[in-house]
Amino acid sequence: MKVFIAISNLTLASQLTLRWLQSGHFPVSNLYESLCFLTWTSTLLQLLIERNYNSPVIPALFTPFSLLTISFASFALPEQLQLTGNLVPALRSSWLVMHVTVIMCSYAALMLGSLLSLAVLFTNVSEELQIRGSSIGIGGFKTNFSNLTKPLVENSSKLFSDAEYLDNLSYRIITLGFLLLTFGLISGAVWANEAWGTWWSWDPKETWALISWLVYAAYLHARITKGWQGRKPALIALFGLFVVIICYLGVNLLGIGLHSYGWFLS
Template identity: 50%
Template sequence: MIQYNWPFENLLINCSFIFLFIAMICYWIYLASFFKNIFLKFGQFSNIFANFSIFASLILRWINSGHFPLSNLYESLIFLSWGLSLIHIILENTTQNYFVGALLSPTTLFINSFALFNLPVDMQKISPLIPALQSNWLMMHVSVMLLSYATLFSGALLSISFLIVVWIETLMAPGTLKIILQNLDSSSSETGFSLSSKEKKENFFKFDYLNNLDNLSYRLIGIGFSFLTIGILSGAVWANEAWGSYWSWDPKETWALITWITFAIYLHTRLVKGWQGQKPALVASIGFLILWICYLGVNLLGKGLHSYGWFL
């Protein structure tokens, strides 16, 4: 039997959309106005309020439904937007890189608004778990997979932004950026560059900014890949309990494997080949597209063993 959501839950979700929208605008104004701190602070507070609103709505939904709120596409999108918002908060507090706010806040807003305004109303209502999902593995497997998606999305977005900045800066000052990127691609360590002190001083912003983007993307993808590996393994154990087979080449499983291989290639190029800069960023950009197919594309088709609770 379908249950209607608590009014307070709907209020919290709607508030999260408003807070995320305000955060996105503030971060964009902050960058466009050359780092005016008032907009940065307001954007940070808005993102924190949005994260709290989403988290509280998930807790209320859990209490109201009696099961962990990850049983359909709507709930997974809300959880994913919470994960991205949380990563945004952690990154800003640990790296002091405020560009991530301008990058992640619109992504979080897009996912949140897609869940609120594009999914059928019936999917947004609470419904009982089908037998296949009545397992303790629901919390373990699905939450870890969504955390891996959130982390990999963040890392891949930073790689894409790295390529965009490289493209823009190359058009503006090709000679300067060429020196920086040659060092980024050829250095065997993350900070081993051969620019002279004068060149470093003149190009400090470009040099430091690109290097930080590259390294931060690498770290996020490394964490996300670990989550993805754990999620796939836990899913295989759950599949064996539910369907009697660890692997069935279900579309969702197949694309999860393709995603895993893509990001494994990225990490191989970084750890074994010593690549940095544009080449691994291109691999991560491809992984970004594959990740969307794995998460959303396969689900929208509504085919396979993982199709419960999705579009048909």
């Protein structure tokens, strides 16, 4: 399975590179390209995780997600949305690469981390589950800080049960996604001010991105200050997954706002 994922990742990287050379701009300018980039990021993240943790849960959750994403891009989108086009003047900026890339990476991390929360819900994780390898190491955790410097695979094999590690891994990935989303929102505000003269316009995409940020901020707040582990934060993460999907696909496919790529109502 790892070989299949690695080949898929390289194939997607080659496709994106060719589209970049063909169009002359970074290939995240329409829904098809962003879905391909999301799949590439997801498969890369899966490969990095599986280097440290060999569990059948990882490919069982991540591989179908990647297959569904690329299948939707290839077979569900109209052909005209899969073509490379010219950028509108506002998108001909170096901010395109930084802002959109960071946002798409945050989506991938948040979605995959939330999918791991689904596994937590179906495992026997007690409410007293203790996170011993916090990626932040602050707040109400009973953390042994010497363990934070040890390899992740050592922690997983010697210190954690499988359920504990899945919960902790989900937390780590969501934390990464939250930080990327925060940076993406800030860079987007700077870009908007440069292009349209306003930091925030309450565009539907901006609004749903803010809602996504608030949901995952609540998730991290519950874990750091309230000491929640296991099923409770997993439910918040799954709600966050639903919100991110609306933010990414729902707004785009309705063809509303500056961030929409059009489809149903366009």
